[in-house]
Amino acid sequence: MTDKRIPVTVLTGFLGSGKTTLLNRILTEKHGQRIAVIENEFGEVGIDQDLVINADEEIFEMNNGCICCTVRGDLIRILGNLARRRDKFDRIVLETTGMADPGPVAQTFFVDDDIKDEFRLDGIITLVDAGHVEQHLGNSTEVMAQIAFADMIVLNKSDLVDTATLTSLQARLQDMNKMAQIITTNMANAPLDKVLDVGGFDLTRALETNPAFLEPEYPFEWGGVFELNAGDHALALDTGPDPDMSALWIQLDDSATDLTTVAEQVFRHFSQPAQNVGDADLMTPGTTHWKLQLPSAVTLSLDVPLEGRYALFTQHTPEEFSIRLYTDDDELCEPVAEHYFNAGHTHDDEVGSVAFEFTGTLDPELFNTWLSLLLRTEGENLYRMKGILAITGDDRRTVFQGVHMLFDNQPGAPWDNETPYNRLVFIGRNLNREYLEGALKQCLS
Amino acid sequence: MFELNTTTLPEPALMARIVLDDSPSDISWSACGSWLAAATTSGVVHLVAAETGAELTTWKAHDNGALAVRWHPRLPLFASSGQDGHVKLWQVSHKEPGALLADITLSEDAGNNWIEHLDWRPDGAQLAASCGKKIILLTPDGSVQQTYTFPGGTVGALCWRPKGAQLAAAGYGGIRIYNVLDSRSKPQDLEWKGSLLSVKWSPDGRVIAAGCQDNTVHFWRMPELRDAMMSGFSYKPVQLSWSNNNRWLLTGGSTELILWPFDKKGPEGRKPLSLPYHPEAICAISIAGSGQRLATGCRAGIVALWNQIGDVTPTRAVPLDSRVEQLSWSPHKNTRLLASTSRYGTLSLWDVSS
Numbered sequence: 001m002t003d004k005r006i007p008v009t010v011l012t013g014f015l016g017s018g019k020t021t022l023l024n025r026i027l028t029e030k031h032g033q034r035i036a037v038i039e040n041e042f043g044e045v046g047i048d049q050d051l052v053i054n055a056d057e058e059i060f061e062m063n064n065g066c067i068c069c070t071v072r073g074d075l076i077r078i079l080g081n082l083a084r085r086r087d088k089f090d091r092i093v094l095e096t097t098g099m100a101d102p103g104p105v106a107q108t109f110f111v112d113d114d115i116k117d118e119f120r121l122d123g124i125i126t127l128v129d130a131g132h133v134e135q136h137l138g139n140s141t142e143v144m145a146q147i148a149f150a151d152m153i154v155l156n157k158s159d160l161v162d163t164a165t166l167t168s169l170q171a172r173l174q175d176m177n178k179m180a181q182i183i184t185t186n187m188a189n190a191p192l193d194k195v196l197d198v199g200g201f202d203l204t205r206a207l208e209t210n211p212a213f214l215e216p217e218y219p220f221e222w223g224g225v226f227e228l229n230a231g232d233h234a235l236a237l238d239t240g241p242d243p244d245m246s247a248l249w250i251q252l253d254d255s256a257t258d259l260t261t262v263a264e265q266v267f268r269h270f271s272q273p274a275q276n277v278g279d280a281d282l283m284t285p286g287t288t289h290w291k292l293q294l295p296s297a298v299t300l301s302l303d304v305p306l307e308g309r310y311a312l313f314t315q316h317t318p319e320e321f322s323i324r325l326y327t328d329d330d331e332l333c334e335p336v337a338e339h340y341f342n343a344g345h346t347h348d349d350e351v352g353s354v355a356f357e358f359t360g361t362l363d364p365e366l367f368n369t370w371l372s373l374l375l376r377t378e379g380e381n382l383y384r385m386k387g388i389l390a391i392t393g394d395d396r397r398t399v400f401q402g403v404h405m406l407f408d409n410q411p412g413a414p415w416d417n418e419t420p421y422n423r424l425v426f427i428g429r430n431l432n433r434e435y436l437e438g439a440l441k442q443c444l445s
Numbered sequence: 446m447f448e449l450n451t452t453t454l455p456e457p458a459l460m461a462r463i464v465l466d467d468s469p470s471d472i473s474w475s476a477c478g479s480w481l482a483a484a485t486t487s488g489v490v491h492l493v494a495a496e497t498g499a500e501l502t503t504w505k506a507h508d509n510g511a512l513a514v515r516w517h518p519r520l521p522l523f524a525s526s527g528q529d530g531h532v533k534l535w536q537v538s539h540k541e542p543g544a545l546l547a548d549i550t551l552s553e554d555a556g557n558n559w560i561e562h563l564d565w566r567p568d569g570a571q572l573a574a575s576c577g578k579k580i581i582l583l584t585p586d587g588s589v590q591q592t593y594t595f596p597g598g599t600v601g602a603l604c605w606r607p608k609g610a611q612l613a614a615a616g617y618g619g620i621r622i623y624n625v626l627d628s629r630s631k632p633q634d635l636e637w638k639g640s641l642l643s644v645k646w647s648p649d650g651r652v653i654a655a656g657c658q659d660n661t662v663h664f665w666r667m668p669e670l671r672d673a674m675m676s677g678f679s680y681k682p683v684q685l686s687w688s689n690n691n692r693w694l695l696t697g698g699s700t701e702l703i704l705w706p707f708d709k710k711g712p713e714g715r716k717p718l719s720l721p722y723h724p725e726a727i728c729a730i731s732i733a734g735s736g737q738r739l740a741t742g743c744r745a746g747i748v749a750l751w752n753q754i755g756d757v758t759p760t761r762a763v764p765l766d767s768r769v770e771q772l773s774w775s776p777h778k779n780t781r782l783l784a785s786t787s788r789y790g791t792l793s794l795w796d797v798s799s
Contacts, residue, residue: 055557058598081559
């Protein structure tokens, strides 16, 4: 059965992030859709086919004081009216102010019956100004909540920062919200078909587009393979965002095929005690966990005892520290292969996401009891969650999603011959990964 | 399994059916019962003659949708309001149905100028209109007499006290009552931390009830302001209707029609009457001026007619093409005419005199 409800796209983002630019593109580009725009800044009424309505953000808290029941009164009123029109709009785009909390916006679509009957929340798009977001990340709860709630993060004004900054920003944002798709743009030039059909709350599309989330986490962000002749080499680094960085320098045998396989074999070396190395120190190939001391630009010696293939894994990306590898003759060596990895929790942001994937089936009663307790006690801190579950005794997947305390699940495709697995992502404030993982595994049958 | 037993009940006689240009946002009968005005979400007003059921005329009254239409309690004129920031007063005569009497601009703030609520003072001396958090009082010739600012954001509902000059405005945070004859008197606040979507005084003015966003009904007894809350609704109980004798408060918001006893003992600690019939939640209620007949409508589009308040089953029922939007009995004493509208835009007049 196709969902006939009108899709609603929510645009959030701090002042100056490019929301208005994107909104104007949505209103002026030819896309063949009739769009009603609900915006918070003063707007012109009726651009061509479209309708622009101005809304005052009216937060309706409920008498029970539960933030999870908080809705947006202005949306209920405006959407309720739009629903009555015979020549319905194909789509609604809702712009929020930079200070808006996406929680009540999302909840309105699940809590209010009149809205739920006629509209579906398609996705929350958060625009981020690549040049300025870093300064907001530490101190603006609004910005962090907008990133945490996003189905898609548009990293805009990417031309204003260098590649290294952009890469590290992307990693940091993905770390905060593993569920979101991140695209980089200039002048908010995101492809409209992508932005307007995210399906972020569609359970049948749960986790469909999520490359970073599906990949396991590694303690390193980058790995490169070099084909080198025997002899001394030099590893040069500039200063970067951190005063030190973990690294691994290993020789590859012939069986090593691709970097992800190698990564799987070597990542545990990073959890061993590290050995500090600084300018002019020597790194020999092996399983040693090196901690590069980077108070200033340094050049280390790399030992290459035999001709062959070597791999370098670094905690941060080469762009962040301008990592270069030179031969004895000062010739720059380019990697023959490289891979950017999904880093583990490397930034201490208050808002973050944790993802789990494990096989086995969950005891429905245990899991329900635990989840209800979690939502009741941690609902305010849990912004969004999403996942696929294997429930004992059910031959189909269970797909679920949640916003704060609101939780929704439905049966998905059958497992058939596949080994049942559980794949979950939680996004929230001060999440305790160890606790969540332990508690989840306690629920296994 | 759920069964629709509408087929077992006879349908009321259809007197007229008019296809509106768009979904109806409001309907209103003239005081004499001769005319019915319907406003639509595309801004058009339809004027219907009760005697023949014929559509006399239609015209575009507002840009960007009409939101409310309300007849004067005595004079042959009605007010309409829309998403264009205008309140318009229309005079109606048999010669000239729908002559513009006054056009009042309450807000020129484009995109932020919905005038959602209209209500005439019972003596007809003033019209209250709300635009966002502004409440404006107009005379029947269209001059602005008074402007108030509602403290709780956008006004959710307006209702005059049945006898007197007290205007209740409901919204986020409670109800504010303005004593409009004494401009120096402080308004009275009935505070409730919640979002109030509708407000209705009992006919004797001694109880004021409000339907809330969190699926509850809150009420206050006047003048002592003793308040209480009624819960258990599955939807927002926006529809509130008082029986003429003040004995019952009828509420929508659930599949059962709920009748709360407001006799001497009051509803506190007592079970209300709960009357199942509708397959989906009730979203329209109208009690005839005689105080007897009752009509209810639900989200599934079924209109049910009940002989008198308190009857446990309806006597007639009819399905509409879509969700029931409004139900309104003609105020004319000698006719038994019920107007119904549906979300898809059909206006029906039902003759239930037999």
